[in-house]
Amino acid sequence: MEPFSPSPVAFYLIALVAVVMAVLAVTSSNLVRASLALAFCLFSLAGIFWLLGSPFMAALQLLINAGAIPITTIFMVLMTHSRFSRLRSPLSAIVGLLVALPLLVASFLFVSSRANGGAQPTPLGLERLGVELLSQRGATHTLSTGEVMVVQGGTIVAFQVAAVILLVALVGAIIIAFRPGETTLAFSPSARKRQVGRRGYDRGEESPRADA
Amino acid sequence: MLTLSHFLALAAVLFAIGLYGALTRRNLVAVLISVDIMLNAVLINLVAFARFTDNVQGDLLALFVVAIIAAKVAIGLALFLNVFRHNGRATVEVLSRMKQ
Numbered sequence: 001m002e003p004f005s006p007s008p009v010a011f012y013l014i015a016l017v018a019v020v021m022a023v024l025a026v027t028s029s030n031l032v033r034a035s036l037a038l039a040f041c042l043f044s045l046a047g048i049f050w051l052l053g054s055p056f057m058a059a060l061q062l063l064i065n066a067g068a069i070p071i072t073t074i075f076m077v078l079m080t081h082s083r084f085s086r087l088r089s090p091l092s093a094i095v096g097l098l099v100a101l102p103l104l105v106a107s108f109l110f111v112s113s114r115a116n117g118g119a120q121p122t123p124l125g126l127e128r129l130g131v132e133l134l135s136q137r138g139a140t141h142t143l144s145t146g147e148v149m150v151v152q153g154g155t156i157v158a159f160q161v162a163a164v165i166l167l168v169a170l171v172g173a174i175i176i177a178f179r180p181g182e183t184t185l186a187f188s189p190s191a192r193k194r195q196v197g198r199r200g201y202d203r204g205e206e207s208p209r210a211d212a
Numbered sequence: 213m214l215t216l217s218h219f220l221a222l223a224a225v226l227f228a229i230g231l232y233g234a235l236t237r238r239n240l241v242a243v244l245i246s247v248d249i250m251l252n253a254v255l256i257n258l259v260a261f262a263r264f265t266d267n268v269q270g271d272l273l274a275l276f277v278v279a280i281i282a283a284k285v286a287i288g289l290a291l292f293l294n295v296f297r298h299n300g301r302a303t304v305e306v307l308s309r310m311k312q
Contacts, residue, residue, distance in 0.1 A: 003266075006214050015222045022226055022249050026233030031241055038245050041226075045252055052219065052263045057255075057274055064278055065255075069248060072285050076241045079289075080296040085239035088304060096235035100228040107224035111217045119216060121263040124271055132268045133275070153269045155276075162279040169283035176290035179297070 003120035006051040014047040031077045031085050039070035053123030133159055219260035226253035240292050240302040244285070251281050 021041035028034040046061035077083060087093055128149065131141045137154030226249055233246030255274050262270020296302040 008214050008218075011214055011218060015218075018222065019225055019229070022229045025245050025249060026229055026237070026242075031239060031245075034242060034245055038248060041249065042252060045256065048219070048222070048256060049259055051214075052259050054259050054263055054271055057259050057271060060275065060278055061255075064282055065248075065252060068282065069285055072289055073241060073245060073248075076244070076289050076292055080241060080292050080302040082239045082241055082296075082302055085237055085242040087236050088238045092236045096232040099235060100232040103231060104224055104228035107227070108221060111220045111224065114217070119264050121260075122266040124263065124268060129268065129271060133272055153272050155269075155272050158272075158276060162276050166279055166283055169286045173286040173290035176287070177293050 003122045004053060005120055006053075010047070011051055014044050014051070017041075017044040018048070029084055029086065031083055032074060034085075035070050035073040035077060038073065039066055042066040042069065053121045056124070056126055056129050216260060216264045219256055223253040223256040223260070226250075226256070238303050238305070240288075240295065240304065240307070243304065244288050244292075248281070248285075251277065 018041050021037045021044065024037035025034045025041055028037060042061065043066040046058045046066060049055075049058040049061055127143055131143075131149065132151055132153035132155070134156050135141065135151050135154060136156060137151055139151045139154065140148055141151065142148050230246045230248075230250035230253060234243050234250065237243050237246060255277055258270050258274040258277065262268065262274070292302045295306055299306045
């Protein structure tokens with residue numbers, strides 16, 4: 001596809017929202033508000049990806065980073081009873097500034113030293129991305145436009161590994177958060193036994209936990 | 213006209229903000245929020261370099277980074293829940309006491 005020129009006004013507006021919301025997410029003492037600010041920050045970054053000509057990354061950002069991550073974060077805030085957060089100490093704010101500001105200045109110097117003339121972003125078509133993602137390196141594919149492309153990425157193996165990593169993370173999260181006696185899986189025999197016991201307890205019998 | 217430097221500068225600002233938060237916040241969930249901001253700054257860098265050089269592998273790498281972010285948040289939820297159950301609060305000090 002042809003390179004295009006993204007609109008500077010849209011970029012500055014979105015960047016302003018992203019930076020303000022990031023500052024709020026990092027400094028707000030109310031963690032529910034911080035999670036909401038995080039959601040807005042990640043939401044506006046989807047606009048940045050759109051401006052860069054990568055609609056797939058924009059959609060992914062909306063679905064996962066702006067949708068699922070802040071909700072999980074709010075779950076974390078409520079489940080760990082940490083509605084409010086303070087600074088570690090007044091000293092740590094100074095240390096944080098001393099680390100973050102030089103990093104910021106250094107990266108600005110680096111960025112401004114590499115002026116890259118009139119380069120323009122090239123939009124990435126969904127079809128091309130999908131073929132690159134789901135085939136082997138060197139395979140050839142005929143696009144719907146009729147042109148033949150040779151796959152340079154070829155990340156089908158990495159794609160499957162990423163899927164396994166997500167599965168392992170989910171199972172691991174369940175096992176780490178599992179607590180015998182308190183967390184029960186609805187379909188396990190012990191859960192059924194506990195339910196029967198609870199019904200008996202409701203009828204006025206002794207709770208099985210009472211003598212423990 | 214927008215150049216690559218604009219996007220890199222935005223990513224640098226977001227990364228610095230996230231780094232400040234990760235160093236100063238006391239609550240573990242707040243630290244995780246800051247790390248999220250840093251990771252998304254890296255995502256901007258990846259996609260910006262990929263699009264300005266028309267290299268599809270940067271986009272693919274960004275896709276995998278998103279998968280890793282999702283896995284990190286799921287594991288983080290479980291870990292912080294356990295830290296909270298054992299100590300009654302989920303703060304950085306609790307984790308530094310584990311060294312002893």
